[in-house]
Amino acid sequence: MPRLNENQRNRAVGVLQAGMAHHTVAKHFGVHRNIIQLLWSRFQQSGNTQDRLRSGRPRVTTRQQDNHIRLVHLKNRFQTAGLTARSIPGLRPISPRTVRTRLCEQIIGPRRPAVRPVLLQRHRIARLAWCTHLRFRIQDWANILFTDESRFHLNSSDGHCRVYRRVGERYQDDCVVQRRQFG
Template sequence: MNNRLLSASASSRQTRGRNNIRISANTVRRRLSTSGLRARRRYIGPILTQRHRHQRTLCAQEHGAWDRIQWRSVVFSVEFRFCTDHADGRVRVWRRSGERYQADCVREHDRWGGASLMMWSAISYNDRNGPVFTQ
């Protein structure tokens, strides 16, 4: 499939079968499904440069062999931002299983901008904290 963002209906309008006969949207959906493609929402992730990707790889290599004792000193925290001023923009993309992070299946976005609600939480080996909300 050349354009992963094209809906099955739009694809059926652009595609012709034998004898120049129009193909139905359901036929397009069946053929895509047979090929292992499913319509899914695009993964939305941070903008990553080559430097970011390289640093993440180095970090994974450095910490990949840590034992349980070393991991006990680590605190994992998470921060979520819920947008309150616009829709989530559910654009579907046709992809196979395992292609979630492939470049043409990701919609990059700038995380800072617009009205929102923030939530933080953290967890470690021996403890966790509940979510904290701010506006």
């Protein structure tokens, strides 16, 4: 059920004061008639249509700290939320869960990184030249065999690692884990 913003609430009260029925106003604004009835009774009691103060836990971090969290994770995308929580300057320590929540608000989430072999600039140039050379020679592709049958972990652990990235940044260079295929 959609909420009414302040402008819509003021318009609804004006229409109700003009004598229109509650269910007609509710249908016009696309909300349930109980919302209009509660709005009308609140207006008659208090004389305004503003939302009442809501209780809730206050934020632990400030905007500057939220911005710091975002910048830290965009500089080092493989850093854990726990390490970031310990490095935040401020009066109170924060939890890793708070860090993950603040990153989620910025649409930066932990995801499994894409894995590709270590490629230097000369490797990229050679691969591009190879592809452009063989692009139109379809008969040669029948003689090329691509295999990936073995798994070796020489320089890294076999554990899970997460990269904090936005949607669409999967193959960005700083969001990819580079691994050597053959020692």
